Amino acid sequence: MGPVTSGNEELVDVIDADDRVVRTVTRAEMRASNLRHRTTFVLVTSPRGEVLVHRRTETKDVYPGLQDVFFGSVVSAGETFDQAAVRELAEEAGIVGAPLRFLFRADYRDDRSDQRCAVYEVEWDGPIVLQEEEVAWGDWVGLDRAVAILDEWPFVPDGALMFRRWLDERGGA
Numbered sequence: 001m002g003p004v005t006s007g008n009e010e011l012v013d014v015i016d017a018d019d020r021v022v023r024t025v026t027r028a029e030m031r032a033s034n035l036r037h038r039t040t041f042v043l044v045t046s047p048r049g050e051v052l053v054h055r056r057t058e059t060k061d062v063y064p065g066l067q068d069v070f071f072g073s074v075v076s077a078g079e080t081f082d083q084a085a086v087r088e089l090a091e092e093a094g095i096v097g098a099p100l101r102f103l104f105r106a107d108y109r110d111d112r113s114d115q116r117c118a119v120y121e122v123e124w125d126g127p128i129v130l131q132e133e134e135v136a137w138g139d140w141v142g143l144d145r146a147v148a149i150l151d152e153w154p155f156v157p158d159g160a161l162m163f164r165r166w167l168d169e170r171g172g173a
Contacts, residue, residue, distance in 0.1 A: 012075070039113075044095065
C-alpha cells in the first residue's frame with residue numbers, strides 16, 4: 001500500500017483516460033478540482049439472495065446521507081484496486097477474509113466525482129460490523145426490495161449506475 005495520511009490529506013493518484021498515473025495529490029485537492037481517480041465498489045450479498053443496503057453518514061465528503069449497496073473507497077496512492085477493495089470492506093463492514101470476485105471496470109463522472117471504478121462482489125454470511133464514522137445504517141434486504149430502493153430513496157448516483165449494470169449482467173432482479 002502506498003503513502004496514506006489522515007482524512008483529506010490522504011494521497012490519491014490522479015489518472016488519465018488510459019488509467020495511467022499522471023500525478024499524486026491530496027484527497028482534498030482531488031475533490032476540490034474533481035480530478036480523475038480510481039475507486040472500488042464491493043457489493044455484499046448473502047447466500048439467501050439478499051443485498052446489504054446501507055446509508056452513508058452525513059459527514060462523507062461526497063454523496064453524504066444517501067443510500068448505497070456498495071462499500072467502496074478512493075484508491076490510495078500506490079494501492080491496487082484489489083488492495084483498496086479488501087481494505088475498505090474490512091473498514092466499513094468488518095468483513096475480513098472473504099474472497100472477492102472481480103466483476104467489471106467502468107467509468108463514472110458527474111459534477112462531484114470523476115472515477116475509474118473496479119466493481120466486486122462478495123457473498124457473506126458472517127457478522128457485519130458497520131463503521132459508524134462512514135455508515136449510518138445498514139441491513140440485509142431481498143434483491144427485489146434493493147432494486148425498489150433505487151427509485152424510492154435518495155441513492156448515490158455512481159452506486160445506482162453500477163448496481164443497475166450488475167443487475168443487467170446477471171439477468172435482472
